[in-house]
Amino acid sequence: MSFFRASNLCLSFGGIRAVQDVSFEVEKGEVFSIIGPNGAGKTTVFNLISQFYDLDSGSLHLGETDLGKLQAHDVANVGIARTFQNTELFEHETVLQNLLIGCHVNRRSGLFSELLHLPGARKQELEFRQTVEDVIDLVDLQAYRYQSIGSLSYGVRKMVEIARALCVKPRLLLLDEPASGLNPEETDDLSFWIEDISQDLGITVLMVEHDMSLVSRVSNRVLAMSEGKLITIGNPGEVQRHPEVLEAYLGQSEDAA
Amino acid sequence: MRFIFKTQYEQDISLLKHRGQLFWYGLLLAVLIAAPLFLDRFYLGEISFVFIYAIAGLGLMLLTGFTGQVSLGHAAFLAIGAYAHAYMLSKGLAFVVALPTAMILTGIVGAIVAIPALRLVGIYLAIATLAFLIIVEQIIIRWVSVTGGGRGMLVPPVEIFGLAVATPGRFFYLCLALLIVALIFVMNLLRAPSGRAMIAVRDSEIAARSMGINLAKTKATSFGISAALTGLAGALMAHHTGYISPEAFTLTISIQLLLLIVVGGLGSIHGAILGAIFVGFLPQGIALLRDTLPPAIGEVPGLEPGVFGLILILFLLFEPHGIYGQWLKVRQFFSEFPLYRRATNKRQKTYLRTERVR
Numbered sequence: 001m002s003f004f005r006a007s008n009l010c011l012s013f014g015g016i017r018a019v020q021d022v023s024f025e026v027e028k029g030e031v032f033s034i035i036g037p038n039g040a041g042k043t044t045v046f047n048l049i050s051q052f053y054d055l056d057s058g059s060l061h062l063g064e065t066d067l068g069k070l071q072a073h074d075v076a077n078v079g080i081a082r083t084f085q086n087t088e089l090f091e092h093e094t095v096l097q098n099l100l101i102g103c104h105v106n107r108r109s110g111l112f113s114e115l116l117h118l119p120g121a122r123k124q125e126l127e128f129r130q131t132v133e134d135v136i137d138l139v140d141l142q143a144y145r146y147q148s149i150g151s152l153s154y155g156v157r158k159m160v161e162i163a164r165a166l167c168v169k170p171r172l173l174l175l176d177e178p179a180s181g182l183n184p185e186e187t188d189d190l191s192f193w194i195e196d197i198s199q200d201l202g203i204t205v206l207m208v209e210h211d212m213s214l215v216s217r218v219s220n221r222v223l224a225m226s227e228g229k230l231i232t233i234g235n236p237g238e239v240q241r242h243p244e245v246l247e248a249y250l251g252q253s254e255d256a257a
Numbered sequence: 258m259r260f261i262f263k264t265q266y267e268q269d270i271s272l273l274k275h276r277g278q279l280f281w282y283g284l285l286l287a288v289l290i291a292a293p294l295f296l297d298r299f300y301l302g303e304i305s306f307v308f309i310y311a312i313a314g315l316g317l318m319l320l321t322g323f324t325g326q327v328s329l330g331h332a333a334f335l336a337i338g339a340y341a342h343a344y345m346l347s348k349g350l351a352f353v354v355a356l357p358t359a360m361i362l363t364g365i366v367g368a369i370v371a372i373p374a375l376r377l378v379g380i381y382l383a384i385a386t387l388a389f390l391i392i393v394e395q396i397i398i399r400w401v402s403v404t405g406g407g408r409g410m411l412v413p414p415v416e417i418f419g420l421a422v423a424t425p426g427r428f429f430y431l432c433l434a435l436l437i438v439a440l441i442f443v444m445n446l447l448r449a450p451s452g453r454a455m456i457a458v459r460d461s462e463i464a465a466r467s468m469g470i471n472l473a474k475t476k477a478t479s480f481g482i483s484a485a486l487t488g489l490a491g492a493l494m495a496h497h498t499g500y501i502s503p504e505a506f507t508l509t510i511s512i513q514l515l516l517l518i519v520v521g522g523l524g525s526i527h528g529a530i531l532g533a534i535f536v537g538f539l540p541q542g543i544a545l546l547r548d549t550l551p552p553a554i555g556e557v558p559g560l561e562p563g564v565f566g567l568i569l570i571l572f573l574l575f576e577p578h579g580i581y582g583q584w585l586k587v588r589q590f591f592s593e594f595p596l597y598r599r600a601t602n603k604r605q606k607t608y609l610r611t612e613r614v615r
Contacts, residue, residue: 050467076469088464090457092524096269101457105469107450111478114449115442121449122270129266168468 003028003204004172008058009048018044020228021058026172031198031205033215035239036225037248042208043085045225046174049206050082051075062172076105079171083161083178085208089149095160096145099135102167103128135166138201139193155186159193166197173197175207179214187214194218212240224248259592272444289433293426301425302497303537308432309493311533312439314517316486318529319443322518323452324479325459326374329511330386331487333393336506338363338488339495340397340404343412352415359492360485367484371477390511397503409502412495432493439486443526446482455479509562516569522579531580539565 002025011019019041026032034042047053049060051072060067065078081102090098106128109121136142139159144152149160158178165173175194179187191214197203198218209215215222216236224231224239226248232239239245261268261275273279293301313335320326341362345355373385397404404410415422415431422431446452454475457465462472495501513536521532543561557563576583590597 052463052466071471072466073469073471076467082467084464084467088461088467090460090464092460093456097453097456101453101465101470102468104450104454104457109450111451114451115445117445117449121445124450125270125448126266129269133266164468 002026003030003063004206005061006045006049006058007060009045009060010056010058011044011048011053012056018228019048022225022228022230023058024223024230024233026204026206027220028204029198029202030220031194031207031218033207033209033219033222033236034225035209035212035215035222035245036231039227040225040248041228042225043176044228046082046176046206046208049075049080049174076168076170079169080174081165081168081170081172082174083158083165083176085176085180087154087157087161089157089160089164091149094146094148095141095152095163096132098149098160098164099132099167100128102164103131105168106131131167131169135163138166138196139163140189154181155183158182158186159190162193162197166201166203170203172204172206175205175209177208177210179209179211187211190214191217212236216240270448272441272448290430293429298425301429303541305425305429305432306497307533307537308429308436309490309497310514310517310537311530312432312436312493313487313490313514314521314529314533314536315439315443315526316483316490317514318518318521318523318526319446319455319486320479320483321515322524322528323447323459324455324476324483326476326479327379327383327515328386328483329383329508329515330370330390330393331483331514332506332508332510333390334363334367334484334487335491335494335510336393336397336501336503337366337484338491339412339501339506340410340491341488342492343410343495343501344403346413347410352417356489356492360489363488363491364481364485367487368477368481370484371473371480374476374480375473387508387511390508394503394506397506405502407503409500412499412501414499415496428496435489435493439489440526443482443486447526451475451478512562512569513565516565518579519569520572520579522581523577525579525581527581527584528579531584535580539568 004026006025007023009019009022010017022041022045024032034045036042044053048055049067051067051070051074055068062078062080067075067078067080070078090101093101107124109124113121136145139162141156141159141163144156144160149157152160158181162175162178178194179190182190194205194207195218198205207215207219219236221233222236222239223233224242224245226244231244231248232242234242259275259277263269268274273282292304296304313331316334317328317331320328338359342355342359345358346352350358370386370389374382377385398406400406415428417431422428447456454465454470455478457468457470458472458475458479465475466472491506494505498505517532517536518528519532520535521530522528540561543564547556547560554560572579578585
């Protein structure tokens with residue numbers, strides 16, 4: 001049985017069928033990418049996994065856990081962390097505070113011990129800080145630790161978002177267009193970090209991405225979607241050459257029409 | 258310019274960041290402790306009032322400044338704290354029992370008020386809390402057997418373990434001590450997961466949820482603690498005036514508290530204190546102003562709320578970070594002396610954010 005299973009996902013908004021009968025399985029340790037033109041329903045699949053939307057039909061499983069039974073805030077508890085397409089950071093706080101908020105799911109202290117700052121709460125703070133520092137080292141954010149999000153460039157914000165998701169200590173990481181808005185050099189760095197995350201930390205990565213060079217460099221398998229429907233799943237080369245994928249991106253060729 | 262060389266993570270956790278802070282806050286505390294020796298009754302009473310306002314302001318700051326939930330109903334929490342405390346005292350309960358019980362009671366009411374807050378944002382939440390204030394006002398007027406209705410009720414003097422806190426000096430110390438305890442609680446909260454969860458909810462609910470933060474629980478906690486602190490302020494206020502009636506807890510008080518946190522500086526603990534000083538002494542300032550202004554302006558009824566409103570609008574327009582934000586800028590100007598430029602604190606544009614999923 002696979003690590004993560006999405007079976008027959010369906011979701012409509014009124015008359016728009018955003019996701020139609022999409023199924024896929026992700027193996028443990030894999031980097032699995034979802035591609036497709038704008039409006040294909042890629043981010044909607046992510047929002048279904050995050051439980052921001054309720055499925056019309058179908059099911060989502062991480063290991064033995066049925067995600068459909070969870071509230072949105074419990075999804076992080078079972079080990080799924082995510083980033084957002086246009087960044088959703090805590091704007092008025094520093095990078096450090098943002099990453100510490102990422103540690104929230106690992107908290108053990110109660111409100112009472114926090115109000116009194118009992119030794120247990122203090123010890124936990126130090127542990128959180130250690131987690132944060134490890135992540136900062138991994139993605140090279142040392143220089144930005146005390147800067148507020150508002151003063152950072154877009155590329156750094158995207159890395160802070162990935163760092164914050166890593167502070168959750170997830171088993172499955174969802175990256176929603178991590179390379180959008182990054183320059184080629186930053187995208188290069190990103191590809192190395194995704195490899196580190198997958199190989200060194202052993203985190204399974206599920207990624208939505210438009211940058212095909214990044215996708216083919218880091219992904220083990222690729223899923224192509226168009227207009228809410230699954231087109232094909234395969235290794236990056238196969239998917240890129242698949243006639244229906246080409247058609248979805250470029251339109252029908254003239255001699256076929 | 259001060260550069261703090263950090264060698265331990267504890268330095269980021271501790272409440273006082275460096276020796277300079279220890280010195281200045283220590284000096285401030287020493288001056289306040291010595292104050293009853295050289296200030297007369299009137300000023301001691303006024304400063305005690307500022308302390309009480311600071312506790313209430315701290316409560317509203319936690320809710321509005323740190324959790325991002327607007328409330329126009331905080332006068333109701335003041336009233337609930339004041340009446341609950343006064344009623345328990347009148348039934349013969351000791352001060353040390355009545356005060357925490359009143360706080361907990363107000364906190365529970367606050368957490369219940371949070372239920373609509375889960376669905377309402379911004380202006381709608383403000384209206385819902387305003388409705389709550391009106392309901393509480395009516396209950397106080399109608400529930401004559403407990404509250405004395407429109408006649409109000411007398412508040413027995415404070416007595417702690419047989420020690421009568423009857424002089425303004427002793428009451429001053431009581432308020433100061435409770436303010437310090439409240440400050441430490443709030444600061445502890447903000448350096449712990451619960452407080453950070455509140456900040457997360459303020460800045461992005463959707464990201465907060467995906468980080469495993471339970472919105473309902475966080476908002477209820479924030480409302481509860483905020484209401485409990487405001488209830489504490491209400492109980493102290495009851496002692497300060499010695500008599501409470503429904504007229505003492507009107508919408509104007511709620512707006513004063515909002516003015517307090519906005520003028521002080523939203524999202525900072527200093528802001529709650531600076532705002533309390535400002536709001537506490539503003540009526541004196543307006544009274545002085547009345548004497549100097551020509552009678553045609555100085556004797557207009559409603560001058561006070563008018564000035565309050567004007568100040569609120571001016572701060573929102575020109576200094577959204579309040580007095581504390583202004584202080585930070587002045588300090589930055591001197592610490593970086595020749596380098597400060599006009600654009601240093603120019604407001605940054607924010608990037609596009611994810612379309613909201615609701």
